[in-house]
Amino acid sequence: MKLPARMRIPNWRAFRWKNPFTSLPARISFLVFLATLFTSLAITAISVNSIDTFLRGKIDQKFPQLLASSVERLELWYDQRELEIGVFANSRILRDNIGRLQPGASSPRARRARDEVAQYLAYVLESFPQYGALFILDAKGETLLWVGEETPLPQDMLKAAVDSKRLALSDMVSLGGVRIQLASAPLEQTSGRDTGSLHALLHLDSLDELHHGKDLGPLGETFLVGADGRYLSKTARRSPGQSFARPLPAEGEVPVVTDYENEAGDRVVGSAVHYPRFGWTVVVEEPYAEAFAPVVSSIRRILGINLAIVAVFGFAAFRIAVSIVKPVEALSVAVRRTSEGEKNVVIPESRTSDEVGVLTRAFNEMTRRLASNARELEAQNEELQRVNEILEQLSITDGLTKLHNHRFFQDHLAKEVKRVERSGEPLSLILADIDHFKRWNDRLGHAMGDEILRKVAEVMNGLIRETDLLARYGGEEFALLAASTDLNDAVQLAEKIREAISETQFFLGPPSEAEPVTISFGVSVYRGDQKAFFNDADRALYAAKSAGRDCVMTSAETGRG
Numbered sequence: 001m002k003l004p005a006r007m008r009i010p011n012w013r014a015f016r017w018k019n020p021f022t023s024l025p026a027r028i029s030f031l032v033f034l035a036t037l038f039t040s041l042a043i044t045a046i047s048v049n050s051i052d053t054f055l056r057g058k059i060d061q062k063f064p065q066l067l068a069s070s071v072e073r074l075e076l077w078y079d080q081r082e083l084e085i086g087v088f089a090n091s092r093i094l095r096d097n098i099g100r101l102q103p104g105a106s107s108p109r110a111r112r113a114r115d116e117v118a119q120y121l122a123y124v125l126e127s128f129p130q131y132g133a134l135f136i137l138d139a140k141g142e143t144l145l146w147v148g149e150e151t152p153l154p155q156d157m158l159k160a161a162v163d164s165k166r167l168a169l170s171d172m173v174s175l176g177g178v179r180i181q182l183a184s185a186p187l188e189q190t191s192g193r194d195t196g197s198l199h200a201l202l203h204l205d206s207l208d209e210l211h212h213g214k215d216l217g218p219l220g221e222t223f224l225v226g227a228d229g230r231y232l233s234k235t236a237r238r239s240p241g242q243s244f245a246r247p248l249p250a251e252g253e254v255p256v257v258t259d260y261e262n263e264a265g266d267r268v269v270g271s272a273v274h275y276p277r278f279g280w281t282v283v284v285e286e287p288y289a290e291a292f293a294p295v296v297s298s299i300r301r302i303l304g305i306n307l308a309i310v311a312v313f314g315f316a317a318f319r320i321a322v323s324i325v326k327p328v329e330a331l332s333v334a335v336r337r338t339s340e341g342e343k344n345v346v347i348p349e350s351r352t353s354d355e356v357g358v359l360t361r362a363f364n365e366m367t368r369r370l371a372s373n374a375r376e377l378e379a380q381n382e383e384l385q386r387v388n389e390i391l392e393q394l395s396i397t398d399g400l401t402k403l404h405n406h407r408f409f410q411d412h413l414a415k416e417v418k419r420v421e422r423s424g425e426p427l428s429l430i431l432a433d434i435d436h437f438k439r440w441n442d443r444l445g446h447a448m449g450d451e452i453l454r455k456v457a458e459v460m461n462g463l464i465r466e467t468d469l470l471a472r473y474g475g476e477e478f479a480l481l482a483a484s485t486d487l488n489d490a491v492q493l494a495e496k497i498r499e500a501i502s503e504t505q506f507f508l509g510p511p512s513e514a515e516p517v518t519i520s521f522g523v524s525v526y527r528g529d530q531k532a533f534f535n536d537a538d539r540a541l542y543a544a545k546s547a548g549r550d551c552v553m554t555s556a557e558t559g560r561g
Helices: 012-018 026-089 092-101 108-127 155-163 205-210 293-339 355-395 406-423 437-444 446-463 487-502 530-546
Strands: 131-137 143-148 173-175 178-180 182-188 194-202 221-225 258-261 267-275 280-287 427-434 469-474 477-483 519-525 552-554
Touching: 026 182, 026 194, 026 267, 026 280, 026 293, 092 108, 092 131, 092 182, 092 194, 108 131, 108 143, 131 155, 155 182, 155 194, 406 427, 406 469, 406 477, 406 530, 427 437, 427 446, 427 487, 427 530, 437 446, 446 469, 446 477, 446 487, 477 487, 487 519, 487 552, 519 530, 530 552
Parallel strands: 519 552
Antiparallel strands: 131 143, 131 194, 173 178, 182 194, 221 280, 258 267, 267 280, 427 477, 427 519, 469 477
């Protein structure tokens, strides 16, 4: 019975093709995955932002504290050095003996005074590892006594130290990669007269360790920068003398914590403060990843939880949709395998009459036809390949002797020449020509002449190596290319072939008993010119013919090589 138009069942197939979400239930799992993922990412972003804000506040407090602590330790260290050099300069040993150390004093008392002062300064160096050397200068800047490391100092540095007339610390200078700084104090005799000054060469390696912040991470660094913007400290990633890429803070400027890229291109978090004693700058830096490691750790934990949620919901949606999309997936896999060249791909045919069922049956029919056509085409290709191989072999083979022909020999000769030019190995050429071959043809006929050619080829082919190339060059002439063979070995090989042919019985009865078949040889060795290589062998063969035949001649015997 025909239903009224308004009661007819809608065409669900056409509707599903228009709306992919109803025809491909796999979309459900994708939508669930996206919804869960976006929600998780939003929660992660909010959480990470909160942690980042909190951690930045902590860093803004920590770095200025580290800078203040470093500046305080530097001040204490240099105050201690000033105090020490003042105490040493006012020691009674120096006050009592300084007058006897003046230039020109060589009396026994002067020598005793020098020994006492030197012993005292050596004791100070041994007790105070912060010093590398102690020395005394007179009022004119001349060295009266030096104890410790011998280090040449700039004259302007020494003059400034002598002229100060007070406790003083010089600025840091670098000489040949060595950092130098002086602590100076004036010397007075017991009488109160100015007689010179005491100076100490400071060991600055201990200063490098002094201003390292203990609250920094393993890769964090605290270092000093001079007024000219060059590093004064020596750290794991910096050397004195390199330039600091950031602007230096002004005196009294409040430290500000920022993140930036250092001169090596690494992202770091850092802050700096002016150090007024020498006009230096104290800088604290820590790798960004290390400073914000808690944020990274939190991100990982939150992402791990969110990914677990996404995985659970996604898996549930997938399990619901997999039974519906499985036929489509099987069809897509089969199409891909077929497009990649796989043959005889068959998928289980659906018994339904929907789009999937029609597609699976049509696909199986298509693959069956493709397989049949492929088998026919493969058989035709195999036959064509076999014919081509036969033709290729015939094109390079002499039909009578079954040796390689003139064309193949020329091609192979060019390749061998290129090879030996690279490797430097010797290469020899032997040209052979059957003696009086025309006479044999005239006496015995061309059929017997062909038999002589075949027999000569057979004898020669049995005496050469697999690496050698024997070819019928034309008529009764043969060419033998001997790889890795010098001229002497080539002559021996030609002589061996000549003897074998002369001893071979080519005929039964006359005329071989009266006159054997003989052959002449011309030998040459390659010397850098392919054309001369062949011409030398050809002239040698001609010389062998002129010398009476049945012999071996070389290019050397014709005036070549």
